[in-house]
Each structure stands twice: as structure tokens, then as C-alpha cells.
Amino acid sequence: MLTCISVIFLLNSILIPSDHSSMITKNRIKSNWTALTGSPETHTLEARIFHVTCIFTILLFSCSIFFNYFIGLYNLSILLTPSVFAACGLYYLSKFKFKHSLAVMVFCILGNIVFVIFFLNNSGINGPSLVIYLLFFFLVMSIVPAKQRFLWVGINIIVALLLIVYQYKFPESVPLKHSDELRRSLDFAYVYFFTLLIVYFIITSIIDSHNREKTLAENRAELLELSNQSKNKLFSILAHDLRSPLNSIQNFLEMSLDEHINESEKKIIHSSLLRETRYTRQMLINLLSWSKTQMDGVSVNLVRLDLQETLESTILMQASLAEEKNITITNEIPEGMQVIADHDMLELVIRNLINNAIKFTPYDGEINISSEAHGTECWISVKDNGVGIAKTNEQNIFSLQSASTYGTNNEKGVGLGLVLCKEFILLQHGKIWLESEPDVGTTFFISLKMAV
Structure with a gap:
């Protein structure tokens, strides 16, 4: 017993x-x-x-x-x-x-x-x-x-x-x-x-x-419901965000064939056509990248990268887009700072963050890209003096629940940009967050591991 x-x-x-x-x-x-x-x-x-x-x-x-x-x-x-x-x-x-x-x-x-x-x-x-x-x-x-x-x-x-x-x-x-x-x-x-x-x-x-x-x-x-919402969001992008710029491109091309328009009008059409093409290209890159993460997964190649050397060309390429709104982009990333990251993923993330900053920054605005060491981490920041983000919208800003909005020059959002940023940063074992104040500006922060 x-x-x-x-x-x-x-x-x-x-x-x-x-x-x-x-x-x-x-x-x-x-x-x-x-x-x-x-x-x-x-x-x-x-x-x-x-x-x-x-x-x-x-x-x-x-x-x-x-x-x-x-x-x-x-x-x-x-x-x-x-x-x-x-x-x-x-x-x-x-x-x-x-x-x-x-x-x-x-x-x-x-x-x-x-x-x-x-x-x-x-x-x-x-x-x-x-x-x-x-x-x-x-x-x-x-x-x-x-x-x-x-x-x-x-x-x-x-x-x-x-x-x-x-x-x-x-x-x-x-x-x-x-x-x-x-x-x-x-x-x-x-x-x-x-x-x-x-x-x-x-x-x-x-x-x-x-x-x-x-x-x-x-x-x-719950996961199935989230997946269904993602599918609906994807269909919404395909049905509206992709169709809208293609219709605009078609209209611009039809107008350019009109023999009665002068050179100055053609220049305006070409400028608008270039902007729409840039937007469509960026949206397709994001769409294909996001679809790959959802279906096949993404292979991450983490290597030692010189931050300034890796991002210099990306920042310069966005400068021409910023010039259309007379926005100044300042690159304050110091020489010699090295991180552990995936080259292509990091470029896509920074490109999306700069595009997002350009979209919500008014004419004659400023965008600052910088980085600094915090212990074993490197913090990269993309700061603008744009319209800012309301506190009620910050919670869903990195998810498909966030609604696409128009920029200060009526630019249409790409829908998936910030979602991709979060997914790609997490895949690189990093963090992403933001600080924002309406009518003052927004700063996006990325934390990556410093290369020893």
C-alpha cells in the first residue's frame, strides 16, 4: 500500500x-x-x-x-x-x-x-x-x-x-x-x-x-483566416494597384500620339509616364518578392557587408525620384561600418523605405539616411519631415491590414513595401520599428547585427 x-x-x-x-x-x-x-x-x-x-x-x-x-x-x-x-x-x-x-x-x-x-x-x-x-x-x-x-x-x-x-x-x-x-x-x-x-x-x-x-x-x-485576408489583399493589388498605373501608361501613350500637342506638353507626359513606370516596376518587384516568401520561402545569404558601399547606389538611384519633388536626400552612413546581412534583401528594404519617405514628404522636404553603432547592433535610420503617421495606424503599418494611402503628390502606395521590409529584416535576424509624429515626420529604424 x-x-x-x-x-x-x-x-x-x-x-x-x-x-x-x-x-x-x-x-x-x-x-x-x-x-x-x-x-x-x-x-x-x-x-x-x-x-x-x-x-x-x-x-x-x-x-x-x-x-x-x-x-x-x-x-x-x-x-x-x-x-x-x-x-x-x-x-x-x-x-x-x-x-x-x-x-x-x-x-x-x-x-x-x-x-x-x-x-x-x-x-x-x-x-x-x-x-x-x-x-x-x-x-x-x-x-x-x-x-x-x-x-x-x-x-x-x-x-x-x-x-x-x-x-x-x-x-x-x-x-x-x-x-x-x-x-x-x-x-x-x-x-x-x-x-x-x-x-x-x-x-x-x-x-x-x-x-x-x-x-x-x-x-x-485563425491562420487560415489571415491567409485568406492576405489572398484578398493580393487580389486587390492585382485588380487595382496594377491596373491603375497600366491604364495611366496607356492614356499617356495615346496622348503622345496626338499631333496637336506641343513639346512642353510632351515633356510633361513623358515625365508622368516615367513616374508611373517607376511605380509599376517597384510594385512588381515587391509583389514578386512577397509572393515568393509566401509560396516557396526565401533563401537568406547572410554575409559581411560594408554598409556605405552596399547602399550607396540604392540611395543615388532614389535621388532622381526625389528630385521631382525637390526633396534632398542626405546620406550620413559613415565609412567602414559593417553588418551581417543579405545584400539583395537589405537593398530592397532601404529602397522601399526611401520610396515611402519620398511619397509622404512634401515638396522641398528632406530625407536623411544614417547609421550608428549600439553595442553589437547597427541601427540604420531613414528619417523624413513629411506628414507623419497617426498613432492609431502605427500598429498595422507593417501588415496587410494597413490601407494604402496617397502621397503628397497623389502617389499611390505599393501596398506591400513595408510588409516586405518587416519580413526581410526578420529573416536577417534583425528588427524594424518606427517613430512618428503627425505633421512633423517619420523615422524608420532597422537593427542588424554588427560584423565583428
Whole structure:
């Protein structure tokens, strides 16, 4: 009985922590319990329930060996010993060899054989055998497939009836094994105790597993909803953001064919056409890059980069776009600063941030690109004195939930630019954030690891 009592305290400590400090211990025990029963990623719910069943069967039989010996049922103790090894083998077969169906079938067959032996060697209907067989039936119903349940119900009834009739016809072959009423009462109490304990923990395990599966299903539904929103956003970009500049390009080309327009008007058309082409090109780059991250994933090539050398050409290329609004771009990245980053990803991120700054900066504005060391990190900043971002919009600025807006010169947003910036910076193990004040300006910060 001391073994049984120690088991109670052990199992009780798993589920009911005594105070806040025991939560760490509880989490560690739960982690070990998951390792014993299997995780949802590697084993099905049915397999995990079977593993719990095997563990408690091993526990029950092991304790029963000592208990039956204590109350004088020596033959039964010897007979239960191979049953412990059989349960261990079935657990190993399902948990590590992943042959769950075979293990369940063998468990059910051996269980009936063990019960017959137990019935004949533990006083038959005058002992706790039928209670144990009822417990075994509960375990079988917990682990067998639904289509096999009726079969095992029938087998359970037939085996029980045959043994009862056999004892009625041949009572001398199933003698009372207990030496006195006290030992018989202790045997019944022991079986009742363990039956209650196993039923409780099996049901608890089933409920917990069901709740985990339900939570996983809810999480998958949320991810599916986010994926659906991303798809809708993508279709919106394709339907509107891509069609709109192409229509403008077509209109500009049709106007340029008009023989009645003068050179100054043609120059305006060409300037507008160039702007629309730049916008469309940038949008297509972002769209293709984002689509690749969503479908195939992106390979990241992290290398040592000289920051000034890497970004110089990108900043110069954006300068011509800024000239149309007479915006001054200042490059204050110091020489010799080196970071660990992906060359193409970093260029695309900075290009998008500068484009975004140009879009929301008014005529005669300023954009400053700089970097400085912060411990082992390099902080790159793109600062403008534009319209700024309202606090209510900052939360979704790096997601597809953010609505596209028009710039100070009626420029249309590319929709995916800042989303790409965040994804690409995270892929480089960096961080991105912003500081903004309406009507004052916005500063985007990027943090990357410094090259040692």
C-alpha cells in the first residue's frame, strides 16, 4: 500500500501545484509527461491515449505484483510479472516503432487472456476479477477504432459469461484464494482504488488531449483566416494597384500620339509616364518578392557587408525620384561600418523605405539616411519631415491590414513595401520599428547585427 500511496502523491503533484513556486516544477513534469505519451506533432490522439493506457497498465500490474504477494496470492504475483513486460513491449511498439494499430490489437487480445488467468487464480466471481475486467473494457473502448468497438463489447460479454458459467458448473476448479476475509476485503479495496485512479486519469487525459486538439484547430482557423485576408489583399493589388498605373501608361501613350500637342506638353507626359513606370516596376518587384516568401520561402545569404558601399547606389538611384519633388536626400552612413546581412534583401528594404519617405514628404522636404553603432547592433535610420503617421495606424503599418494611402503628390502606395521590409529584416535576424509624429515626420529604424 505504501507504493500505491506514493503513486497518488506523484500523480497529484502533476496536476495540482501547491503554490505559485511549484508551477515551474509542474511545467517540467508536464514536459516529461508529454515526452512519455508522445507529442501531437509525432503521434495521433489515439496513439497518445494508448500510451497513457500502457503506462497505467504497467503501473497497476507492477503494484499488483507486490500487493498480491503481500496478501498471500503468490501464484498471481508470478503470473502478473510477464504481463508487465508485455505492456512495456506494446508501449515501445507504438511509441517508438509507430505500429499503433498492431499494438492495440495485441493489447486487446492479451488483455482477455490475462483476465481469464486472473479470474481462475483470484477466486473468480468471489474476487475482484469482474471489476478488473470492467476496467479493462473501459481501456479497450478508449483505444480501439470506432468500427471495432461493437466487436470488443461482444467479446467482453461472451468471455465474462463463459467464465461465470464455468465457475457455476465446476466450482471446485475456481477455489477461494484468500486466506481470510480481511485479505479479501483488502484486495477489493485495492482494485477499487486503482480502478478509480486509472479511470480518472484516462478521462482527464482524453479531455486534455481533446482540448489541445480544439485549440490547435482554432489556431489553424485563425491562420487560415489571415491567409485568406492576405489572398484578398493580393487580389486587390492585382485588380487595382496594377491596373491603375497600366491604364495611366496607356492614356499617356495615346496622348503622345496626338499631333496637336506641343513639346512642353510632351515633356510633361513623358515625365508622368516615367513616374508611373517607376511605380509599376517597384510594385512588381515587391509583389514578386512577397509572393515568393509566401509560396516557396526565401533563401537568406547572410554575409559581411560594408554598409556605405552596399547602399550607396540604392540611395543615388532614389535621388532622381526625389528630385521631382525637390526633396534632398542626405546620406550620413559613415565609412567602414559593417553588418551581417543579405545584400539583395537589405537593398530592397532601404529602397522601399526611401520610396515611402519620398511619397509622404512634401515638396522641398528632406530625407536623411544614417547609421550608428549600439553595442553589437547597427541601427540604420531613414528619417523624413513629411506628414507623419497617426498613432492609431502605427500598429498595422507593417501588415496587410494597413490601407494604402496617397502621397503628397497623389502617389499611390505599393501596398506591400513595408510588409516586405518587416519580413526581410526578420529573416536577417534583425528588427524594424518606427517613430512618428503627425505633421512633423517619420523615422524608420532597422537593427542588424554588427560584423565583428
